[in-house]
Amino acid sequence: MISKNTEQLLTFVKEVFQAEEIDRFTNEDGSIGHAEVRIGNSVIMMFDAKPEWPDTPCFLRFYVEDGDKVFEQALKAGATPVTELTELFFGDRVGRVKDPFGNIW
Template structure:
């Protein structure tokens, strides 16, 4: 096996219930599981999956390895990070996520920047924005719209 040091940027999600999260991400976003490494007590130390051809890591929360502090959004009272999924059929993809158990944070709307865009929260506390570009918009128009709201 050859060593592969291809540069990457990979989101790494911490959850309570990584095995269930893998199942949810498959149902909601069409995630394809790549790796699953079990850890102590039935938890997952590491897992990897692909969505839209891009890798995402996930693991169970292990406070004992983080100075005794939980890193899961449920323990932190929410998440400051949103994972963004862009592509065709945003209405179908959004509904698929909701049908799989996601909660709507912001419903799908046509936005002034040219995307149909909405946000869901997965059952583990992470936010996912879904979008599809529906019209081309000049950046000056976008700036004018932003300034008109302020």
């Protein structure tokens, strides 16, 4: 993930998904050159965009233990609903939120 503010993105994923930060490299200018978090079995890498780079939001999908809880935590952390929680015909319960940085989860 490329973010204009990876520090705040890290805070968001820790708060919403109980992400575990497993690595971080800070550049000489204080920007984050590389960070990794673990959410369940997934590892997500992220870093700060250069000021002249365009916004590059992304779309991520992964399983969580309690989708209702995570959805509510995301809204409390500033996300907006994209798709309300719903049951799919094959049994999955899904929902989508847009975080304050433009990414869809």
